[in-house]
Amino acid sequence: GAGVSQSPSNKVTEKGKDVELRCDPISGHTALYWYRQSLGQGLEFLIYFQGNSAPDKSGLPSDRFSAERTGGSVSTLTIQRTQQEDSAVYLCASSPRGPGYEQYFGPGTRLTVT
Amino acid sequence: DAKTTQPNSMESNEEEPVHLPCNHSTISGTDYIHWYRQLPSQGPEYVIHGLTSNVNNRMASLAIAEDRKSSTLILHRATLRDAAVYYCILRESGGSNYKLTFGKGTLLTVNP
Numbered sequence: 296g297a298g299v300s301q302s303p304s305n306k307v308t309e310k311g312k313d314v315e316l317r318c319d320p321i322s323g324h325t326a327l328y329w330y331r332q333s334l335g336q337g338l339e340f341l342i343y344f345q346g347n348s349a350p351d352k353s354g355l356p357s358d359r360f361s362a363e364r365t366g367g368s369v370s371t372l373t374i375q376r377t378q379q380e381d382s383a384v385y386l387c388a389s390s391p392r393g394p395g396y397e398q399y400f401g402p403g404t405r406l407t408v409t
Numbered sequence: 410d411a412k413t414t415q416p417n418s419m420e421s422n423e424e425e426p427v428h429l430p431c432n433h434s435t436i437s438g439t440d441y442i443h444w445y446r447q448l449p450s451q452g453p454e455y456v457i458h459g460l461t462s463n464v465n466n467r468m469a470s471l472a473i474a475e476d477r478k479s480s481t482l483i484l485h486r487a488t489l490r491d492a493a494v495y496y497c498i499l500r501e502s503g504g505s506n507y508k509l510t511f512g513k514g515t516l517l518t519v520n521p
Contacts, residue, residue: 337511343508388509397455398453398509399455
């Protein structure tokens, strides 16, 4: 079946501009995660959605970052007033169940802030 | 998550089996053993997980020691596409720690 998809695959933006990154999880998966990964680094958790529960936003690095998940499916991660340190690969993952279960990742969006 | 220990790197030849070890001596009774891998320039990929019994799926097999203090991921016939960093992690079933974190993992090189 279809896996997790993300768009765009690459995004180059100028410092100070806003960007929106999209994630389409696997159909029927209730949990959705956003992570980011800088070059050669590990995964950095950003935000977690589970069903209709309030999301866990504890990993968002600043108030310039926000995310929403509409209809329990598609999610959008928005970064306002981008900075060069925001450059990274942004990964979305979904899981058929809640915490502790396997996560299926999308290919990521490579964001470059110039 | 409890700590796991893996070799930094391993090498294999194409079409030969590969056994990737993982030590987790402080594993608790409710921890599942999960394996992920990350190919170059790609997102992480779920491979397999298990609790006590050995597990097989289309990608790999997971052999779990009787005392659960170690496990081995088995790739039955390595291909060039299996060259990746392999991560062994412990996940508490249904626990609140859903934030996936990887250690250094094992870099698998597959020789043609």
